[in-house]
Amino acid sequence: MLQVSYIRENRDEVLNRLAVRNFKQPELVDQIIQLDDDRRQTQTYLDSISAEANAAAKKIGDLMRQGLKVEAEGLKEQTNSFKEQTKGISDKLTAVEILLQNELVLLPNLPHSSVPKGASPEENVVSFEYGQIPQLPENALPHWELAAKYDIIDFELGNKIAGAGFPVYKGKGAKLQRALINFFLDNAEEAGYREMQPPIVVNEASGFGTGQLPDKEGQMYHIGIDNLYLIPTAEVPVTNLYRDVILKEDELPVRNCAYTPCFRREAGSYGAHVRGLNRLHQFDKVEIVQVVHPDNSYKVLEDMSTYVQSLLQKLELPYRVLTLCGGDMSFTSAKTYDMEVWCAAQARWLEVSSVSNFETYQSNRLKLRFKGKEGKPQLAHTLNGSALALPRIVASLLENNQTGKGIRIPGALVPYTKFEFID
RNA sequence: GGAGAGAUGCCUGAGUGGCCGAAAGGAACAGUUUGCUAAACUGUCGUACUGGCAACGGUACCGAGGGUUCGAAUCCCUCUCUCUCCGCCA
Numbered sequence: 102m103l104q105v106s107y108i109r110e111n112r113d114e115v116l117n118r119l120a121v122r123n124f125k126q127p128e129l130v131d132q133i134i135q136l137d138d139d140r141r142q143t144q145t146y147l148d149s150i151s152a153e154a155n156a157a158a159k160k161i162g163d164l165m166r167q168g169l170k171v172e173a174e175g176l177k178e179q180t181n182s183f184k185e186q187t188k189g190i191s192d193k194l195t196a197v198e199i200l201l202q203n204e205l206v207l208l209p210n211l212p213h214s215s216v217p218k219g220a221s222p223e224e225n226v227v228s229f230e231y232g233q234i235p236q237l238p239e240n241a242l243p244h245w246e247l248a249a250k251y252d253i254i255d256f257e258l259g260n261k262i263a264g265a266g267f268p269v270y271k272g273k274g275a276k277l278q279r280a281l282i283n284f285f286l287d288n289a290e291e292a293g294y295r296e297m298q299p300p301i302v303v304n305e306a307s308g309f310g311t312g313q314l315p316d317k318e319g320q321m322y323h324i325g326i327d328n329l330y331l332i333p334t335a336e337v338p339v340t341n342l343y344r345d346v347i348l349k350e351d352e353l354p355v356r357n358c359a360y361t362p363c364f365r366r367e368a369g370s371y372g373a374h375v376r377g378l379n380r381l382h383q384f385d386k387v388e389i390v391q392v393v394h395p396d397n398s399y400k401v402l403e404d405m406s407t408y409v410q411s412l413l414q415k416l417e418l419p420y421r422v423l424t425l426c427g428g429d430m431s432f433t434s435a436k437t438y439d440m441e442v443w444c445a446a447q448a449r450w451l452e453v454s455s456v457s458n459f460e461t462y463q464s465n466r467l468k469l470r471f472k473g474k475e476g477k478p479q480l481a482h483t484l485n486g487s488a489l490a491l492p493r494i495v496a497s498l499l500e501n502n503q504t505g506k507g508i509r510i511p512g513a514l515v516p517y518t519k520f521e522f523i524d
Numbered sequence: 525g526g527a528g529a530g531a532u533g534c535c536u537g538a539g540u541g542g543c544c545g546a547a548a549g550g551a552a553c554a555g556u557u558u559g560c561u562a563a564a565c566u567g568u569c570g571u572a573c574u575g576g577c578a579a580c581g582g583u584a585c586c587g588a589g590g591g592u593u594c595g596a597a598u599c600c601c602u603c604u605c606u607c608u609c610c611g612c613c614a
Contacts, residue, residue: 144574148583155583158595162542165594177594184594347534347571349552468571474553478571 118211122427123220136201154183210462213436219426232419244499245377266382280517285387294358299338302329307341331364335388350473355392378492386490398482415513419443446500451493456486
């Protein structure tokens with residue numbers, strides 16, 4: 102959520118930057134300023150009446166204490182009108198605040214000045230490529246067939262006990278999952294992230310805090326009886342740890358990582374592109390989350406991107422980094438890099454990580470602030486990234502590393518899997 | 525699932541209708557002092573909105589939302605959450 106004060110003071114700039122996103126409702130900006138004018142005026146008026154009423158009530162108290170009952174009663178009559186007045190105005194204030202809030206949440210974050218303009222994924226900019234595209238033999242298989250061939254991931258069994266998109270990992274497939282999780286967590290710790298283990302269900306307030314609610318209600322699994330949501334990413338609980346928190350400036354940066362399963366309903370997505378591990382309802386992910394001083398959030402974004410790339414390099418996966426264009430970024434992001442790995446048998450790039458700087462967009466909703474020794478609290482910047490999501494990593498490992506002797510495990514991972522081949 | 529208790533500032537905790545935005549202690553921060561890392565003393569020490577160039581004001585907030593009253597942290601209602609005991613159980 103953008104800050105109204107910022108919108109007021111930088112109206113033209115806000116409009117320009119929304120245009121980078123191809124935002125369709127620029128008229129909201131002026132409507133918001135208008136509503137805020139109304140809000141201020143109403144509040145000022147309400148405050149002045151409340152001040153009068155408070156003064157009168159105080160006077161009555163003084164008179165009562167002095168035993169001047171008659172005078173007190175007289176004053177009471179005069180104050181009767183205050184209540185009706187304030188009631189009407191405070192109702193109006195509430196109404197205006199709700200309208201303002203409702204419009205404010207419709208505005209996406211402002212893209213950073215380095216974000217390319219664009220409306221669709223085609224306009225994303227490939228900013229880096231790494232590694233050789235592997236040449237596979239003629240009879241190369243896509244990962245879902247490899248999974249069946251080596252009996253390491255069983256989609257049918259998952260269908261039976263839960264449904265499509267809930268695979269069962271078996272034997273070396275299961276061990277590979279565990280190995281990847283530990284590999285990612287160990288690397289994150291080495292890079293200075295503190296490991297957290299949050300709940301994998303969250304309440305409504307948390308869903309709102311990171312922006313999943315109300316917009317993406319249908320994307321999360323909802324446990325109606327307890328009104329809890331299964332998390333779509335560890336970003337939700339880990340960022341919400343800092344909801345309504347004022348950190349001390351020297352506590353920044355906060356660097357956390359967490360492994361969690363993630364649950365996504367992915368309502369309405371079908372077809373060849375979601376076969377196998379390409380898109381699941383439940384998957385594992387290690388997430389990195391930082392809360393930083395606004396002055397260096399873009400440096401941190403680069404650091405996080407470099408860190409995620411280092412993981413892909415260790416796993417010997419060819420990848421590319423995309424700088425997302427305005428129109429392809431998530432609603433809440435100011436700048437996002439997507440990392441995509443090459444899946445050789447499918448011959449396509451698959452997104453395995455998304456690293457974003459949200460600037461104050463999340464922290465404004467979360468009321469996540471920091472305070473120096475002097476001065477007022479100010480909003481911190483939040484960032485997060487996948488480091489990494491497992492299924493597509495597994496997909497590309499399987500596809501890219503298929504050999505006559507089985508699936509080769511990259512050297513960096515062998516200490517974790519304790520086997521060199523899936524065969 | 526049954527029974528009870530509670531929700532106050534960074535923490536502990538007082539406050540049961542006006543003198544309470546809130547005692548006291550602790551923590552933290554700043555300074556003074558004492559010939560070492562420690563102690564003592566003094567001061568500072570919530571947030572948001574809002575008016576003003578500023579000095580300095582106003583309003584709201586004691587879990588949330590309603591109500592009673594001239595006036596509510598304090599009384600009433602509803603909700604949420606937490607804790608304790610019992611039951612069940614990894």
